[in-house]
Amino acid sequence: MSIDTSKVATSNSSAAIAKKPGRAGAVAEWADDRLGLATAMKKNLRKVFPDHWSFMLGEIALWSFVVLLLSGVFLTLWFNPSMGEVQYNGSYDALRGIHMSEAYASSLKLSFDVRGGLLMRQMHHWAAMIFIASMMIHLLRVYFTGAHRKPRELNWVIGCLLLLLGTLEGFTGYSLPDDLLSGTGIRAADGFMKSMPVVGSYMSFFLFGGEFPGESIIPRLYTVHVLLIPGLLLALIAAHMLLLVYHKHTQWAGPGRTEENVVGFPMLPVYAAKAGGFFFIVFGVIALMGGLLTLNPVWLYGPYDPSKVTAGSQPDWYMGWPDGALRIMPGLETHLFGHTLSWNVFLPIIVLPGLMFTILLLLPFVESWITGDKRDHHLLQRPRNAPTRTATMVALMTFYGLMWAAGGNDIIAILLDLSINQITYFMRVAVFVGPVIAFIITRRWCISLQRKDEEVLLHGYETGVIMRSPEGGYSERHLPVSESRAYTLTARDRDPDVTAPESTVDANGLEDPSSGRLSGLRQRLRTLMYADNVQPPTRQELEAAHHHADHDADHHADHHADHELESRDRDALPGGH
């Protein structure tokens, strides 16, 4: 093995002199003298991020938002948000001569007469679908790993607002081309508003500037779509990311990782390259989808006309679940003093989404109220180690998924040859029963996985090596897991003991001020949350188990006569160590 000496100094006689900065260095120095960037950058360029695939899901949302901004700016150069009537004379033969709004005519022009326009339209729409989908999977990752706990509750709230605004932004964009589908969507929104008791019709007239459809709705939605909501989104994304930097990223437990540090790679060069590269991947995937997959072929829908409708009129996927609720809701109406209250519209489409959003917003606060845990958390939890929380989210996902499926009931009916009525009846029951079943299964599943972890820690992992004793009994050899894996498995907090009744009197004999009327409920919820969980083994339990394992291994090797009887008993139960 030769030693490369080319980089070793040949003499130490001359002192080290700083070289004159190169051209780039000179520019950087000029800028730093005036902007003082170096101090701010020095810290942040070396900022460390932990490495895990699930930490990149939010990045998909960020990068698809960038694609949305870029493609959206392109579209605004040609789109004409006006409901003025024109006669179409563009390239698409099958609509030539038809009277339509300028908004729809300019959508057709973008699709057929602007170079690259259809690609940009489809990229913008696909990016919107992916933007909201990636926000949702990011939300799931955060919740399943417990990253919403203190100090990140407010960032959770900001994330929820981003999801809500993203959905509204998507809906306004869906409504702009003024084709049959988007017009049907606006018509539905008009109906939703009018279902609100007392204020509904006033709100509708205010929004539409008179009776539906009027001439104002598209210019108004356009302003909301290109100015108001994007501005709010940008501001909230900035706040979301500043909080991320301020809190520092959470990390998985493991050797060397504590609540006080972050183990990973620095921003420069590693994360700048990874994140920058991921932007190009997101851009590329969206460009491929925009180029290859038809999305909202507006020319086939034709201009909006309130007398027309098409089968398969659905909103984009993120509005699909309230649509499903609307589809399976029985037709309840009340007639009061000559007024009709449409519960069949008001409950599923106005009340339910508001309720679900409130639940989502409050999840971290409800959890910390139940657990009473006010500590800071920077180490993530595996979903199995918070079985009740994991089961709660899976129940919510099941509810969402069933509603979602109900929103596509007509497509399910024709593709699977089912009766749309039977799908509806099934869903009416399933949306209530399904989440309960999902909750129970998920919770027990998580607890089983905890038991598996405990077994691995105490009895070692299954080697697949089958041993035969001289008596002819068979057993599988278990070996202890590595130190670092054992550390990772045990690096979690023990849950509070909920078997003992919580005393309302503290050590000084004073009444606990937090115990109010709700403390009984809180106690019951705590019991539900923790009672069946498997706690990580104590040091004594681990040592005892290791001693037993060593002893067992010696015993297998030496086959000491004293243990013959014990051994036979044990070997009779395969894997019973």
Added chain:
Amino acid sequence: MRFLNRSVGRLSRHRRGPVAGLVLLLLGLLVSGGLYAGLAPASADETRTDAELIAEGRELFLVSCAFCHGQNGEGLETLNGNILGPSLVGVGAAAVDFQVGTGRMPMAQPGAQAPTKPEELDEDETEAVAAFVASLGPGPAVPSPEDYSLDGLDDEEREQAIVRGGQIFLTNCTACHNFNGKGGAMPRGGAAPDLSNTTPEHIYEAMLTGPGQMDSFSNGNLSPEEKRDVIAYLMNLREQPNYGGFTLGGLGPVSEGLFAWLGGIGALVAFAVWIAAHTTRSSKKKGETA
């Protein structure tokens, strides 16, 4: 006259010749055969009389249709008052050509939807059954190809026909058949079928007769030209390129959302896993001392 006498005389000289009888026999056969071929009615298969066609159709009807529609097409009810098969009086030949020609009838079992399947009866048999059913009462006849063809129109008129047909289609048809003619769901397990592969003749007949849950668009409702235009629009849908790329089934936002999740998010999460699995590469190589 002299010439005629002379040639007859010349012929008559052979009348007692050895081959005269044979020639006369051949001549007689040729004339009678030729006359028969020219004057007698052609073979029974090619031009059946209406009565024969109806009789043949009745035989087929009794075997294939009468179980539900009754022996005289009067329709049958089940014991609890449901309709087993509706009355066929007045549905016309067009209805039979549509129902039997697309394989919907004879149905395997009564139900909300008559599914298309390979035809049970061939064209001649269908024609015979159609003639029988048409004889039960006046109804729409099978349209001829001129009724739904754009032949004879110049380019501009064709384009206008397609545009007009598109508007009629979007007003009257898309509510069930979808904007792309890809079909949609109807109550109780019924379905408005996908029109992508239906022949122009069958589309015309369906508009004329209103099969299943479909409305019938009589000529007073949609004129024959308007029906032709709707067909022209549908044919144009088939012919025009898919400007946006793969159509994802042409079913609207549900299939698009499915692709956003399975394709888009699926691919991007796979890339995230891939990026995270490749950690920084150290520049140190094996054998190089630090």
